[in-house]
Amino acid sequence: MLRDEHRANDVLQTVMLKMIDSIVSLSDSNKLNGWMKRVCYNSIIDIIRANQRFDTVSDDVVFDYSAKESLSIINSDHWDLEYYLDVLDERERLVVWLYAVEGYSHKELSKKIGITEQNSRVIYSRAMRSLKQLVREQEVTNSRAGARNE
Known part of the structure; x- marks a missing residue:
């Protein structure tokens, strides 16, 4: 992490x-x-x-990724979870892991890591957006999502 x-x-x-x-x-x-x-x-x-390294973000950002949706995406066969988590920065990786995998609520996350609940939601939303974009880019190039090209 x-x-x-x-x-x-x-x-x-x-x-x-x-x-x-x-x-x-x-x-x-x-x-x-x-x-x-x-x-x-x-x-x-x-x-x-x-x-x-936690910076505050504005409250006007929309988030649309539920923990259930995120977990189903992360658990799919074509994902290399370690690769994708490695793409995220520390804060994003921590929020995604604790929310989507460990099942913490944004309220619990905010208390646990010392940020606002809104900030937790925004960080999570941005991280999921980045991950989805990465998957789309890899689908266009016909490479396995998360596969390391060496």
């Missing part, structure tokens, strides 16, 4: 330390996977928030 191996390694180290320090507070061992995932997401969000 960070697109930077060094920053990802820093997050991994931070996550491991947090887990070692707080594993005793985990009351149900069946929830270990979910807990580890949550610690990772929160650490990534903290790193992105620390960089303060």
Whole structure:
């Protein structure tokens, strides 16, 4: 999600330390996977928030991509999800992932990453618009959507 191996390694180290320090507070061992995932997401969000690359956008933008529609597009066979997420910047990738894949609402996202609910919607809408445009361009050139041309 960070697109930077060094920053990802820093997050991994931070996550491991947090887990070692707080594993005793985990009351149900069946929830270990979910807990580890949550610690990772929160650490990534903290790193992105620390960089303060979130800019405010105007409130007059229209958005038309529901989580259900987005997830059906993302899960289709001709998508290389990793490639498409890599095309997005950190903020867009985080918002798309948490909204479309993890199921957070824009209200929850706004609280989680420290932006307005409207800003979350706009970021998501712009990211989905960019992804759809990329798919259209690749369909015109008859290349597999998300396929890496080397």
